[in-house]
Every structure is written in structure tokens, then in C-alpha cells.
Amino acid sequence: MTHTEISDQKHQERRQRRKRRNVRLLVESLAAPTVAIIVLALWQFGVPLLGLSAFILPTPLQIVERIGTDYRLLLNNTLVTLVETLAGFAIAAVGGVITAFAIFYSRLFERAVYPLLVAMQTIPKVALAPLLVLYLGYDFAPKCFLAFLLAYFPVVIATVVGLKALDKGMVDLVRSMGANEWQTFIKIRLPAALPNIFGGLKVAVSLAVIGAVIGEYVAAERGLGYLQLQASSQFDTTLSFASLIIIAAIGVVTFWAIELVERRAVFQREAAK
Template sequence: MAVESAQVAPAGVAERDRPSTAERALKIIHQAWRPVALLALLFVAWWVVTATELVEPYLVASPGDTFAVIAEKSDYFWDNTLVTAWETIAGFVISIVIGVLTAVIMVYSTTIERTLYPLLLFAQVIPKIAIAPLFVVWLGTDLAPKIVVAVLMAFFPIVISMVTGLKSVDPEMLQLSATMGAGPAKTFYKIRLPASLPHLFSGLKIGATLAVTGAVVGEFVGANEGLGYVIQQANGNFDTPVLFAGLIIMSLLGVVLFALVELLEYFVLPWHASRRIDAATTSL
């Protein structure tokens, strides 16, 4: 007699259906309509201010002039955007590697943590625009100083977030791991690292936007290409349409990099509460 096996959910555990594609699309629309509406409102306000000539055109370029110059000089903006994007991504990746390694060392060594933490804080509060000229003198006017400034801008939130995440592990979990014979490496890989990822991604989102700022700041000091160079030249020539176009493209670059980190978090941390479609949130 054949016995059919049935999967029975454990007692006290409610089985949850996976959200459908339509539910995911509705969630995205629900989350996106507010910022889209705000951007549309700001755009309308920008157009009204320039159309009614509340300010002089050389102070605030109109939306029409701004987007017209982007279309007219598309190759010029594209080439300079690629330069800034490369500097930003290179600096961001380097800051992730150095930041994660530094955080791990600080967590596993109290002496190193007490030694490095004040130095990291001291380095963070120094205005990067003030020390960027030093990197130009030391490293020249190529990509290296811009990447270094991007690393310095993105490094601090990454290392602090990672340290916080690695320390947020329940001590009882660490004791249980040691009791079961797991070594430091296995404990780190199985317990500490997964627990630190939500904190790490929070730092990565901040670092992604700061890396763009760092690359542009480096270009302000000494460069002959990149969005920072475009903005600086437009500012010197009182060319507000090009200036506004450079600012918009720079902002979009930061948004795209932030979105990529958000997308990576979605695939890496599908189990986290913030990623669930039915997570408890305040809605208006």
C-alpha cells in the first residue's frame, strides 16, 4: 500500500505565500509615487520661477535651456560623465575593501580599535576640499587624486557601519558557536558576517553618494575633464545652463549608484525585514 507523503508546516509557524509579480509592482509604485510627485512639483516650481523671471536668467537657468544644452552637447557631457563615473566606482570599491578589512581588524582587536578610531574620526572631520590640493601635488592631475578623495569620503560610513554590524551579534550566539567547536573563521562566516550585512548596506548607500561628491571635489581642485571640471568651467564663464546640466547629471549619477546598491541589497538580503513586501511600515 503506497503511502503519500505530505509536507506539514511546523506547529505555530504560519506558512507565508511568496508575493506575486503584480504585488511587487504595486509595492514599487506605492513607494515611488511620492518622490516622483515631489520631483514633479520641484520641476514645476523651477519652471514657474524662470518663466516669470523672478530671478535673472544668468542666476538660474530655465529647464528648457538646461535640457537643450544637454541635448546639444550630449557627447561632451557623456565623455565627462564617464570620467567621473570611473573615478567614483573605483574609489567606492576601494573604500569597501579597505573599510570592511579595517572594521574586521578593529572588532577582533580592542587595542587596534582604540588606536584607529580617534584617527578615523579626526580624518573624517577634515574638509576634503582643504586637503585635496595636497593629493594633486603628491599624485599629479590624473585620476589618482580624485579616486583618493572619493575613497576618503566613502570610507568612514562604511567602516563605522561594518563595525556596528559585527558588534551587533547576540553574545549568546557567539557562546553557542564556541561551545559547538566552531573556530573564529567559521564563526565570522556563519554568524558575524550575515548579521553585519544590513548595517553594511546602510553604510554602502551613504558611501555611494559620498563617493560621487569626493570625485567631483577632486576634479574641482585640478582636472581637465569630468563633471567637476564641467561645473567649474561653467561657473567661471557664467554659463548657468551648462552649470545646471552638470549638477543634474552629477545628482543622477549618485542616484544610479545608490539604486545599484539598493538592488544588490535586495538580492543579497531577501530575508531581511526591510525587504519583505508585508513589512510593518507607517503609511499615509
Template sequence: MSEKKAPGSVSKLLNASWLRPFLLLVMIVVGWDLAIRIFNIPAYQIPAPGDVVKVLYTDWPELLSQSWPTTYATLLGFLASAVFGIPIAMLIAGSRTVESYVYPLLVFSQSIPKVAIAPLFVVWFGFGIVPKIIAAFLLGFFPVVVSAVQGFKSVDPDMVDLARAMKGSRLRVFCAVNLPHALPAIFSGLKVSVTLAVVGAVVGEFVGSNSGIGYVLQRSIGTFDLPTMFAALVILALLGVILFWLVDRIERFAIPWHVSQRADVFIGS
């Protein structure tokens, strides 16, 4: 390439890694718009990107206020899956007895479709935020447990022996060796979990709620208001990306020593 004299700032900007997903997104949107024009797809099947943007712009205050309940439910469900998932993973990894009792049941419970049992939570807890949190928790819980179990189990037994030979108490050995060792695996579980928690919260809103993005989705499907529905999907995707990015930031702060964090690569979205 003989573009030595090319304006540095523009080419640098085009090469910036944070810009790449946006470039791809722009290409997809353009492809979407072209497909609608070329194949003459009617607006009641797929709305044009322009219409979706218009709805996003005009209904922004409404959409924003509806996204808060979804965000709360997602965050609380996600936190619950971390708070319950990590200790349960500790128990499963630490004791064969617990593992043999709990783990198969946990896998079994994952095969139950959450969408099917979500109405049950509405029956139990009413139309408030609780059913949404539970749905978010149920979806986010499993990946945390599976990853954390794997993290706790992959500690080098020699390393634990070494710490034990230093006469460290069980708790001290755990905090100094096992827990930090499991953190990278736990974080990868948390990242999967946070995006699934968004799905869970929406499922909760689908079956019985009068607020939230899930509610907007369902209402707009009912009235064939496709631009609003797509706008709601965009908001959900944004919510997922932002929450994922937050967990990623926390991960970088918590495990700066890990291989995945050594090179300054962009994993954010």
C-alpha cells in the same frame, strides 16, 4: 471614494511607487519655472528649466563622455572604501586594542576638510585619475567603517557562544554568524558611501583635472554658463541615483532575509 469604475490602468500607473519620485520632480521643476517667471529672476542667476534641458539635449554626447571619468573615479574610490573599510571595521570591532588606537584617529581624520587637502593629491599624483579616486575614497570610507563596526558589534554574544560551543573554529564562526549579521549595517554604510564617493570624485576634479563632470562644472562657472552648470548637476544627481540603486539591488540579492527586504517596498531612489 466611489471611483470603482475609474480606468484601472491609469490609476494604477499613478499609484505605482516608482512613479512617485518622478511626479514630485515634475512638480519641483514646474515650481522652479513658475518662480523664475513670477519673480523675474534673471538668467545669469538661475537658468530656466527649459534652457537646462536644451543644453542636456544638444551637449549630450559631450556630457556623456565627460561623465565616464567621473564614474570610473567614483566606482574605484567606492570599491576602495569597501575593500579597506570592511576589514578595518572587523579589526576595530574584534579587538579593543585596535579600537582604542585606530578609532579616535579615524574620527579625528574625518574632521579634516577633504576639499582643503585635495590639491595635495594633485601635487603628489599629478592630474590623472588617481587624485580623484583618493578623494572619492576618503569621503566614502568613513560611513562604511562606522556602519560596519556597529554591525559587527551588535551580534548577540549568546549567538557567538552557541556557535563556539559547537566547536566551530574562529573563522567558521565569523563566516557563519558575525559576517552575515553585520551585512545589513554594512550595506546601509555602503549606500551612504556611494553617494559621497560621487561628491569626492567631483572634489578631485575641481582642484586639478581636465576631464569629468567636475571639470565641466568649474569651466561653466568660470564662463557664467549657468545652463551647462545645471545640466552637469543633473548628470551628477543621476549618477548618484544610479549607483545608489545598484548597491540597493545588490543588497536585496545579498540579504533577502532581512526585515528591510521582506515587504516589497520601493527604496530605489
């Protein structure tokens, strides 16, 4: 065999290997959509087969149709819930990160506040909702507060853990270069904690959606939670499902938005490996 023949053969082998890899990646990326389509199809065709009415279980297409016809109603209420969620989340994110810094830098603050935070976490916050209505009224405030309350703790914990996980050698390193604490924080502590902080934020934003919706369940005149409750009380199961799907969509989209920011802000340790 000549040299070129050997290299040709190698070339071909490599191309085949790449092809096989591409096929595998394609199959993997199609796995989740395929499962989703199968579940939806079972749902769509199973409902008439079982003789269920839309009042018990509407089909996916009926729900989609309903979202189309009632989009204005749904959109208005979605905006209400979204604003409550984002406001609560924003306060939780900023407040949580600041609390975590205080806990990290002050031993006294940690001793004074951390146990209380943990204790507070054991309170089922859903049970606070009626009280919040009493104190904060029927409007925006209790929903926002509930969203904040649910989202706050994971941000604090994740940030504290991230700050504490830093290799002490890194601190020695920048100290040896003459860094002050502010420089140590900006150059080392914060960037090293960012993956944890974003992890906390992602958990938090999902919880903020739940907080806002629960707030609406208890007492509200607007919002997707309110809409869903109204629909259920009127046996409008299709609208109830439509609201549910949009609530889930808010969760997915906000989560995804944070991930997008994370990808720009944080160097992924694993990505380069």
C-alpha cells in the same frame, strides 16, 4: 439571511477593503512624482514670469535641451567622474571592511588605529584637496583618493558597529555546536553585519561622488566638476546646471545599484514582518 448571502456580503466587504487599500497605495506612490512635477512646473513657468534670463536661471526644459545637444561632451566627462567615483568607492569598501574586521578582532589594533581614524574624520577633507594635487598630480589619482577618503570612514564605522551588535548568545549557540572562529564568522557574524555594511556602503557611495567632484574642482582637465567650473566661468549657467544634474544622477544611480545588490544579498529583517 442565508449562509450564502452572508458570505457574499463578506466577500464584497473584503473586495471593497482591498480596493480602498489599492487606491491608498496608488496615491502614496504618486505623491513624490506629483511634488516633483509641481516644483518643475513652478520653475519652468516662474522663470519667464520673473523675467529671469537663462544666464541667471535656465528653465528645466532648457537644461534638458542642453543635455540633448551636448550629450557627447557630457557623456565623456561623466565617464571620467564615474570611474574616479567607482574606483575610490571600491577601494574604500574593501579597505573599510577589512579595517573594520581588524578593529573587531584585534583589541590592540582598535586601540592603535580607531582614535586616529576618528581624529582623521574631523579634518575637513575638502581642505586636503590642494595638498593632494601637490602630492598626486592633476590626473586621476587625487580625485580617486579624495573619493576614497570620504567614503572610507562610514564603511569602517558601519561595519564595526554591525559586528559588535551581534547577540552574544548567537556566538554561544554556534560554539556549542563546535564551530571554530572562521565558521562563527561566516555563518553568524558576517550575515548579521551585512545590513549595517550595506548601510555604510550606501552612505559611502554618495560621499565618493562628492569626493571625486571636489577633486575636479581643485585641479582637473576632465570630469563633470571641471566641466561645471568651466561653464560657470564662461557664464554658461545652463551647462553648469546640466553638469550638476548629471552629478546628482550619478549619486542616485550608484546608490540604487547598491540597494539592488543589497536586496539580493541581504535578507531584510523587516520585509517578512
